[in-house]
Structures are given as structure tokens and as C-alpha cells.
Amino acid sequence: MNIVLLNGVLFLASILLIIGLRKLSHPDSARNGNTLGAIALALGVLVALVYPLETQNNNYIFIVLGILAGSVIGLLAAKRVPMTAMPEMVSLFNGFGGLSAALISLVWLVNNNSEGSGSDLGIVLLNLFLGLVAFIGSMVAYGKLSGFLKDHHLKIPFSTVVNIVLLVIAIGLLFFLSYNGFLSTPQLALFSVLALVYGIVFVAPIGGADMPVVISTLNSLTGITAAVSGIITDNKLMLLGGVLVGSSGIILTLLMCEAMNRTFVNVIFGSFSSSKGTGAGAEGTAKEINxxxxxxxxxxxxxxxxxxxxxxxxxxxxxxxxxxxxxxxxxxxxxxxxxxxxxxxxxxxxxxxxxxxxxxxxxxxxxxxxxxxxxxxxxxxxxxxxxxxxxxxxxxxxxxxxxxxxxxxxxxxxxxxxxxxxxxxxxxxxxxxxxxxxxxxxxxxxxxxxxxxxxxxxxx
CATH class of the missing domain: 3.40.50.1220 (TPP-binding domain)
Structure with missing residues (x-):
């Protein structure tokens, strides 16, 4: 198919996505905005199917099976979930978005034999790290919201210090592996495990009324991974959508922090509720009304x-x-x-x-x-x-x-x-x-x- 035509379709999809997101800002136009966004993403999927597979038609069977499985699971989940469980569903969907980005990075590493320039490896490893953090962090958030995980199940001593240390180690390892230009299988496994552990430590200390902040933060991380995945796959619509979701997520996180009287540093290092006491408690006699x-x-x-x-x-x-x-x-x-x-x-x-x-x-x-x-x-x-x-x-x-x-x-x-x-x-x-x-x-x-x-x- 003509590349100029494909790029034209992607440009149209990008315009529709921007207009759709803009319409989501008001309830009166939100339904139309959601429809426009869905059309834009559908066009993006169609273009993505054509771009890389002109000489690899045998891959279509896997793509079709993946689309069918995801559609059925998504449809059933959306129809059956009660309104009270909407936050849990958002956490699950967000987590799978992060996992998708991580898998894109792993596919790139496999296709390139874990070799590449420092900049290429740096981008791919960053995407792998953020994707795994978003995935496991969202799963922990889901467990907390649904009641499967209690605070005492994930009590980590000196959580803030552990959080900072793990983040510094992850950043150092990312630069080291990128500079070498090559990853061995044990190194890749170590880096992946480190990302998963950090994602758990990142969300584990967060509890109580702070949960909306961490959900917003994880959403922004998933948006960033989508943008980076767009760079890796040379998909302009994915890049644009990721930038929009990531930036809006960061803005929303800052607004949430302001509403919770938190700083963004508190969010990054997971020192929400653990930094303050429980209060002296309230006593008295409550009056009832019929x-x-x-x-x-x-x-x-x-x-x-x-x-x-x-x-x-x-x-x-x-x-x-x-x-x-x-x-x-x-x-x-x-x-x-x-x-x-x-x-x-x-x-x-x-x-x-x-x-x-x-x-x-x-x-x-x-x-x-x-x-x-x-x-x-x-x-x-x-x-x-x-x-x-x-x-x-x-x-x-x-x-x-x-x-x-x-x-x-x-x-x-x-x-x-x-x-x-x-x-x-x-x-x-x-x-x-x-x-x-x-x-x-x-x-x-x-x-x-x-x-x-x-x-x-x-x-x-």
C-alpha cells in the first residue's frame, strides 16, 4: 500500500484523536469525543497492520487471535464490572498497557540480539523499566483497591530509603547496560526483576485516601511508555497518543497532589500516609436523625x-x-x-x-x-x-x-x-x-x- 496514503491516514487519525481528547473535557461532548478517539485508534491499528507485514503475512493469524482475545476479555470485563469496581478495572487496564510496552521492548531486544547503540538501548531499557513498573504497580493498586492486599501484607521497613536506593540502582544499571551496547540474558533478567521489585516498593507504602494520586501517576507512566513504544516502532500515532496521555496524566497527578497536600517528590518516593501519625482520635456522642x-x-x-x-x-x-x-x-x-x-x-x-x-x-x-x-x-x-x-x-x-x-x-x-x-x-x-x-x-x-x-x- 502507498506509504503516502498510510501517512495521510495516520495524520487524519492524529487529528481525530486530538479533537476527541479535547471533547472529553466536558460531559456534554464527552460521548462524541470518546467515539472520535475510538475511530482514531481503530485507524491506527489498521495502518499498523499494513506497515510491517507486507512480506510477513503469516503473522496475521497471531494478530487476529490477539485482537479477538483482547476484544472478548475487554467487552466482558466492561459489561460485568460494577460501578464500585471501576477503579479496579482502570488499574487492570492501565497495568496491561504498561505490560504491552514492556513486551514491545523485549521483542525489540530479541529481534536485535540485545545489541544496539547506546541511545537505542537506553530508550528500549527505559521503556522496559517504566512498562514493568506501571504493570506491577497497577496490579498492587488493584489488589489494594479490591481488598485482596492489605497494608500489613506489603509492609516494607524503611520503604522510602529502599525506594530511593532501588531507583538509583536501576538508573545506574540502565546507563551501564546502554554504554556497553549489549545485554546478556542474565543482565536482562536482573534488570527486569529490579523493575518489578521497584514497582512493588513504589506502590506498597501507599494507602488510605492517597490512592487516587498513585492511580493518576501510574496512568501517566503508561502514557509515557506508549510514547516511547511509538519511537521504538516508528508509529507516529502511538507516539502522539502516548505524549497526550502521559502529559495529561502528569498534570492530573500534580492537581491530585495539590488536592491531597502532597508534593510530587512524595509521589515518586512513595512516602504518602506513612509520614504522618493517625491522630489523637475523635470522641463524643453522635446524634441521629430519622x-x-x-x-x-x-x-x-x-x-x-x-x-x-x-x-x-x-x-x-x-x-x-x-x-x-x-x-x-x-x-x-x-x-x-x-x-x-x-x-x-x-x-x-x-x-x-x-x-x-x-x-x-x-x-x-x-x-x-x-x-x-x-x-x-x-x-x-x-x-x-x-x-x-x-x-x-x-x-x-x-x-x-x-x-x-x-x-x-x-x-x-x-x-x-x-x-x-x-x-x-x-x-x-x-x-x-x-x-x-x-x-x-x-x-x-x-x-x-x-x-x-x-x-x-x-x-x-
């Missing part, structure tokens, strides 16, 4: 704000909350949603949940706007969130989340927290908010509680 009283309070309010958290995903309460919004809108009650950047288990988790319930984007308030709005809000309903509304972040220097920007609901006139129990949140610390004068608890399944509130509201 659904009838809350329904009356909501009906006679002027402003109501919902703060969603992971518990809302567990209860699948987003659609009944949308019904409550519509019912209160009919009663001329202003209704908003306050979204913390790291609520849930991954960046944008709450936005995805609310979009599923067709909540208008205009109803969502970011952290800064939300805190200004909360000061004049009559009723704040916290649905399954814990750490992002914990006042310990503001006034308890001994707390592990001290300094983290939060949604300061204590300034609101009334706060109602929907939880199943008084158990602490993902960070493992109790929340003093539950014992404040203006706060009350509504225990039980969030979806069932809101359904009862809806029933009561219709009679008010």
Missing part, C-alpha cells in the same frame, strides 16, 4: 448540597439522589453537588457516577466554589464520604491527613451524614465531624434511606 425529620428539613430549606463519596457508589444511590434533586427543584429548593478532587477511589470517580444519573454538569461545584457555597447552605447531605470532609485535616497536626484541603461542611447550618456505621473511612481514622453540634447521622443503606426520604418529601 428520614421524616430530614424530609421536612429539606422541604423548608433554600439551599441543599450533596457531597458524594465512595459509599454512594457502593449503595448505587446516585439515581435516587437525582430524583431527590428533581423533587426539591419543584419545591424551589436550590440543589448542588460538592465534588472533592479525590473523592472515591480514582480521579473523577464521583463525576462518572453522577453523569450516569444524568446530573447536569452545571450542578457540580469544585472544591473552592463548594466551600464558598457551603457557608450559606441550609442542609448538607454527606453520602458515604468520610476523609474529604474530616476537619482533622484543618485542626489536628497529628492526623495523617493534616493539611489536606477538604470540603468544610462544619460551616453549614446543618449536616446530615449517611453511613452504614461509625466505622472510619478509607484513611483509617475517625471523623470528628460526626460529633459536632450541627451534625447528625442517618445510619443504613444510602439508597434505601434516600428512597424513604423521597416518599416523605412527596407528602410534605
Amino acid at each position: 428520614t421524616s425529620d430530614l424530609a421536612i428539613q429539606l422541604a423548608y430549606s433554600q439551599r441543599v448540597c450533596v457531597i458524594p463519596g465512595y459509599g454512594m457508589a457502593v449503595a448505587q444511590a446516585q439515581k435516587v439522589i437525582k430524583e431527590m434533586e428533581e423533587l426539591l427543584d419543584d419545591k424551589d429548593v436550590e440543589f448542588k453537588y460538592a465534588i472533592h478532587p479525590v473523592a472515591g477511589r480514582m480521579p473523577g470517580h464521583m463525576n462518572v457516577l453522577l453523569a450516569e444519573a444524568n446530573v447536569s454538569y452545571d450542578k457540580l461545584l469544585d472544591l473552592e466554589d463548594a466551600n464558598a457555597y457551603l457557608e450559606s447552605t441550609d442542609v448538607v447531605i454527606v453520602v458515604g464520604a468520610n476523609d474529604v470532609v474530616n476537619p482533622s485535616a484543618l485542626d489536628d497536626p497529628s492526623s495523617k491527613i493534616y493539611g489536606m484541603p477538604i470540603l468544610d461542611v462544619s460551616k453549614s447550618r446543618s449536616v446530615v451524614v449517611l453511613k452504614r456505621s461509625m466505622n472510619p473511612g478509607y484513611a483509617g481514622i475517625q471523623n470528628p465531624l460526626f460529633f459536632k453540634e450541627n451534625a447528625k447521622m442517618l445510619f443504613g443503606d444510602a439508597k434505601k434511606s434516600i428512597e424513604l426520604i423521597l416518599s416523605e418529601l412527596k407528602d410534605v
Whole structure:
């Protein structure tokens, strides 16, 4: 096939990919953006099939089998995964992307007998290292998110020091092997094992509310490996897509770090939660409220704000909350949603949940706007969130989340927290908010509680 035509198709795919990613920035255009991105990647795959295989048609059977297997697995996983497990699915898919990049590097080494110029070997080994780190790190993150791996399972003494030492050794070995221009099989195996061990040590210390940051970081690493793989395979679309994903991932990581009051150095060296204590703990007597009283309070309010958290995903309460919004809108009650950047288990988790319930984007308030709005809000309903509304972040220097920007609901006139129990949140610390004068608890399944509130509201 004419090379000029193939390059033209790649150029068209690149334009579609850029436009598609741009459209993902707003919910109203996100569906179209996702479609354009899928078309662009499909064109890229078709071009990639033609480019290297003009004289090697016997390889098509392996490619077709790989595409079919990946399509079936991806389709089944996407259809069966519950909304609560979306972060785990993102971790898995991201990890396999890193593994793909690592395999591309290994194929290059096999095809070139592990020989090459210093620059070529350096690029390939860097891609191998980052790909394996992204893969094993994502698998560890998946284990933590799904509950298979607990913090005590991966407790590493002096984890920050071990992290730094392993990284220095890996960088030194990369330069040494690149300078030699040749890798023996034991050297390649040693380098690969070192990358896998570093990936485990990188993610192992991270726990609690810091998980969205590490997921964003691993996503950016996978994007970088895609870009480097594009250089290795001379695939311009892969290079462009990798640069876009890697750079946007880094930007998102920095935003997540700011939202968690972390520095990027903390992310790199894995010293998240381990650097602070657990806090002195919160004591007091929590006051309860029933659904009838809350329904009356909501009906006679002027402003109501919902703060969603992971518990809302567990209860699948987003659609009944949308019904409550519509019912209160009919009663001329202003209704908003306050979204913390790291609520849930991954960046944008709450936005995805609310979009599923067709909540208008205009109803969502970011952290800064939300805190200004909360000061004049009559009723704040916290649905399954814990750490992002914990006042310990503001006034308890001994707390592990001290300094983290939060949604300061204590300034609101009334706060109602929907939880199943008084158990602490993902960070493992109790929340003093539950014992404040203006706060009350509504225990039980969030979806069932809101359904009862809806029933009561219709009679008010």
C-alpha cells in the first residue's frame, strides 16, 4: 500500500484523536469525543497492520487471535464490572498497557540480539523499566483497591530509603547496560526483576485516601511508555497518543497532589500516609436523625448540597439522589453537588457516577466554589464520604491527613451524614465531624434511606 496514503491516514487519525481528547473535557461532548478517539485508534491499528507485514503475512493469524482475545476479555470485563469496581478495572487496564510496552521492548531486544547503540538501548531499557513498573504497580493498586492486599501484607521497613536506593540502582544499571551496547540474558533478567521489585516498593507504602494520586501517576507512566513504544516502532500515532496521555496524566497527578497536600517528590518516593501519625482520635456522642425529620428539613430549606463519596457508589444511590434533586427543584429548593478532587477511589470517580444519573454538569461545584457555597447552605447531605470532609485535616497536626484541603461542611447550618456505621473511612481514622453540634447521622443503606426520604418529601 502507498506509504503516502498510510501517512495521510495516520495524520487524519492524529487529528481525530486530538479533537476527541479535547471533547472529553466536558460531559456534554464527552460521548462524541470518546467515539472520535475510538475511530482514531481503530485507524491506527489498521495502518499498523499494513506497515510491517507486507512480506510477513503469516503473522496475521497471531494478530487476529490477539485482537479477538483482547476484544472478548475487554467487552466482558466492561459489561460485568460494577460501578464500585471501576477503579479496579482502570488499574487492570492501565497495568496491561504498561505490560504491552514492556513486551514491545523485549521483542525489540530479541529481534536485535540485545545489541544496539547506546541511545537505542537506553530508550528500549527505559521503556522496559517504566512498562514493568506501571504493570506491577497497577496490579498492587488493584489488589489494594479490591481488598485482596492489605497494608500489613506489603509492609516494607524503611520503604522510602529502599525506594530511593532501588531507583538509583536501576538508573545506574540502565546507563551501564546502554554504554556497553549489549545485554546478556542474565543482565536482562536482573534488570527486569529490579523493575518489578521497584514497582512493588513504589506502590506498597501507599494507602488510605492517597490512592487516587498513585492511580493518576501510574496512568501517566503508561502514557509515557506508549510514547516511547511509538519511537521504538516508528508509529507516529502511538507516539502522539502516548505524549497526550502521559502529559495529561502528569498534570492530573500534580492537581491530585495539590488536592491531597502532597508534593510530587512524595509521589515518586512513595512516602504518602506513612509520614504522618493517625491522630489523637475523635470522641463524643453522635446524634441521629430519622428520614421524616430530614424530609421536612429539606422541604423548608433554600439551599441543599450533596457531597458524594465512595459509599454512594457502593449503595448505587446516585439515581435516587437525582430524583431527590428533581423533587426539591419543584419545591424551589436550590440543589448542588460538592465534588472533592479525590473523592472515591480514582480521579473523577464521583463525576462518572453522577453523569450516569444524568446530573447536569452545571450542578457540580469544585472544591473552592463548594466551600464558598457551603457557608450559606441550609442542609448538607454527606453520602458515604468520610476523609474529604474530616476537619482533622484543618485542626489536628497529628492526623495523617493534616493539611489536606477538604470540603468544610462544619460551616453549614446543618449536616446530615449517611453511613452504614461509625466505622472510619478509607484513611483509617475517625471523623470528628460526626460529633459536632450541627451534625447528625442517618445510619443504613444510602439508597434505601434516600428512597424513604423521597416518599416523605412527596407528602410534605
